[in-house]
Amino acid sequence: MEWEAVIGLEIHAQLATRSKIFSGASTDFGAEPNTQACAVDLGLPGVLPVLNKEAVRMAAKFGLAVGATVAKRSVFARKNYFYPDLPKGYQISQYELPIVAKGKIEIELESGEHKTVGITRAHLEEDAGKSLHEDFHGMTGIDLNRAGTPLLEIVSEPDLRSAAEAVTYLKKIHSLVRYLEICDGNMQEGSFRCDANVSVRRKGADKFGTRAEIKNVNSFRFVEKAINFEIERQIELIESGGQVVQETRLYDADKDETRSMRSKEEAMDYRYFPDPDLLPLIIDDAFVEGVRKTLPELPDAKRERFVKDYGLSNYDASVLTTSRELAQYYEAVVKAAKGEAKLSANWVMGELLGALNKENKDITQSPIGAQQLGGMICRITDNTISGKIAKQVFEAMWAGEGDADAVIEAKGLRQVTDTGAIAKIIDDVIAKNPEQVEQYRSGKDKLFGFFVGQVMKESKGKANPGQVNDLLKQKLDNK
Amino acid sequence: MSLSRDQVTKIAHLARLDIAEADVAKYQSELSNILTMVEQMSAVDTKGVDPMPHPFDLGQRLREDEVTESNQRESFQAIAPQVEAGLYLVPKVIE
Numbered sequence: 192m193e194w195e196a197v198i199g200l201e202i203h204a205q206l207a208t209r210s211k212i213f214s215g216a217s218t219d220f221g222a223e224p225n226t227q228a229c230a231v232d233l234g235l236p237g238v239l240p241v242l243n244k245e246a247v248r249m250a251a252k253f254g255l256a257v258g259a260t261v262a263k264r265s266v267f268a269r270k271n272y273f274y275p276d277l278p279k280g281y282q283i284s285q286y287e288l289p290i291v292a293k294g295k296i297e298i299e300l301e302s303g304e305h306k307t308v309g310i311t312r313a314h315l316e317e318d319a320g321k322s323l324h325e326d327f328h329g330m331t332g333i334d335l336n337r338a339g340t341p342l343l344e345i346v347s348e349p350d351l352r353s354a355a356e357a358v359t360y361l362k363k364i365h366s367l368v369r370y371l372e373i374c375d376g377n378m379q380e381g382s383f384r385c386d387a388n389v390s391v392r393r394k395g396a397d398k399f400g401t402r403a404e405i406k407n408v409n410s411f412r413f414v415e416k417a418i419n420f421e422i423e424r425q426i427e428l429i430e431s432g433g434q435v436v437q438e439t440r441l442y443d444a445d446k447d448e449t450r451s452m453r454s455k456e457e458a459m460d461y462r463y464f465p466d467p468d469l470l471p472l473i474i475d476d477a478f479v480e481g482v483r484k485t486l487p488e489l490p491d492a493k494r495e496r497f498v499k500d501y502g503l504s505n506y507d508a509s510v511l512t513t514s515r516e517l518a519q520y521y522e523a524v525v526k527a528a529k530g531e532a533k534l535s536a537n538w539v540m541g542e543l544l545g546a547l548n549k550e551n552k553d554i555t556q557s558p559i560g561a562q563q564l565g566g567m568i569c570r571i572t573d574n575t576i577s578g579k580i581a582k583q584v585f586e587a588m589w590a591g592e593g594d595a596d597a598v599i600e601a602k603g604l605r606q607v608t609d610t611g612a613i614a615k616i617i618d619d620v621i622a623k624n625p626e627q628v629e630q631y632r633s634g635k636d637k638l639f640g641f642f643v644g645q646v647m648k649e650s651k652g653k654a655n656p657g658q659v660n661d662l663l664k665q666k667l668d669n670k
Numbered sequence: 671m672s673l674s675r676d677q678v679t680k681i682a683h684l685a686r687l688d689i690a691e692a693d694v695a696k697y698q699s700e701l702s703n704i705l706t707m708v709e710q711m712s713a714v715d716t717k718g719v720d721p722m723p724h725p726f727d728l729g730q731r732l733r734e735d736e737v738t739e740s741n742q743r744e745s746f747q748a749i750a751p752q753v754e755a756g757l758y759l760v761p762k763v764i765e
Contacts, residue, residue: 210735215733217739225743225744225757227741229739233746235746241732242732244732244734245734247732277760288723322761327754331760331763333758333759460684465723468725470729472730473729517749554734665730
């Protein structure tokens with residue numbers, strides 16, 4: 192039996208505002224518990240929410256970036272449930288009239304094929320606090336610093352057909368919100384979270400199967416594993432005669448499995464209704480146009496430009512545009528390297544990203560600045576150093592030993608391009624290896640490499656490889 | 671429209687109201703009466719009328735994104751039943 196998975200994602204992106212969505216408390220991460228939870232966040236009697244303009248602007252910015260409609264009029268609703276991390280007894284969210292509706296985004300599948308994923312809606316809501324279940328004599332500790340942090344909940348259409356597709360889409364949205372500077376994308380700190388709705392159906396069927404919702408999975412890898420586990424679980428369940436129940440499931444990364452959180456019987460009844468504390472949100476054209484002006488070049492456009500202007504492959508351009516910071520870094524390197532786009536791409540993607548990965552750093556933490564790397568590339572193109580020696584220079588710059596020029600001087604790495612000096616080394620090598628010379632001249636061409644190696648070794652790697660090749664050929668062949 | 675006993679108990683549970691078994695019948699009839707009264711509005715033709723989310727025909731005013739609240743944890747926690755290590759303590763809520 193052939194099965195097909197149907198997946199939709201609900202992404203919660205914490206908006207990078209300074210203050211909360213409905214109060215003037217700070218949203219900084221990592222403060223002492225409850226020091227950033229004011230009367231509004233605590234839901235004390237008599238308080239009133241006042242909406243943060245910046246949160247509205249950021250939601251609209253996202254809407255424009257995914258070609259969605261930014262609603263002229265949207266409405267906040269109360270989603271009722273009792274849970275101590277939300278002391279009001281309800282979450283302020285948007286229900287029937289969200290601020291962003293009907294967008295779409297294109298993803299590139301592993302096969303190279305492009306696929307458009309629908310974005311049903313994106314709405315503004317407030318985050319809840321955190322519950323800590325350990326060490327409080329059988330009680331639960333509540334930290335409400337996070338309560339009231341603005342969230343943009345981005346809901347996709349059930350357009351995704353595999354865990355890999357879901358992760359590709361998730362990464363795309365992750366990259367987009369960071370490009371837009373509306374969310375820092377930090378998954379460990381919970382700034383970017385994801386719930387997955389997963390169901391399976393027989394291939395070719397047009398009705399969806401019953402879905403299960405997997406809650407709050409906090410890394411790309413776990414999203415993929417959780418969805419794959421859930422697909423397998425549902426297929427096995429149905430094939431053995433069972434039925435999938437609509438429920439919320441939690442992914443346990445240690446056991447690599449999902450398990451039931453709430454059963455259908457106690458399913459939540461949220462009883463949404465318009466929040467009487469908040470008037471409808473009215474946005475005029477001027478506001479939307481103002482936001483449109485702040486849109487940066489988006490990842491897809493940037494990638495296309497990199498291919499066109501720098502002559503990069505689609506793959507290289509995709510890697511270099513994964514984040515806005517990396518793209519900026521790369522462009523600065525190219526500029527400093529006087530337009531050596533391809534060589535710059537090789538160094539950024541090869542040595543630099545490799546070294547950063549090894550130390551678990553991102554591009555903003557690179558010990559080598561773009562100017563420095565570009566400067567080093569100039570020394571390769573003007574023949575001061577060879578590509579091989581450049582790796583030594585790179586390592587020295589990484590270790591904080593200064594710019595390329597300083598390193599080259601201090602370590603005496605300048606390439607030998609003086610023909611006389613190289614010829615002298617070649618003569619020595621030829622004199623020292625009469626047997627090999629004989630063999631080479633009697634037709635053993637492969638030995639050429641041996642001579643190049645010897646000359647490079649004698650010059651401590653500093654002889655210009657092109658000149659060594661030319662001179663060596665002359666001297667070996669013309670005698 | 672009339673509510674069943676089960677519906678009344680469910681509504682009470684959702685609102686976390688502890689109602690006495692003996693009072694269920696009374697609530698059942700009172701709530702049903704309210705619903706019957708509200709039901710009269712269904713007779714009005716609302717075709718082409720936008721749902722009204724708020725009685726005032728106004729949009730909401732927005733706040734600039736500024737931190738205006740300072741740390742008042744001590745005052746807030748002075749009236750909390752139980753606190754520890756800066757946290758509010760509540761009965762265990764693990765699902």
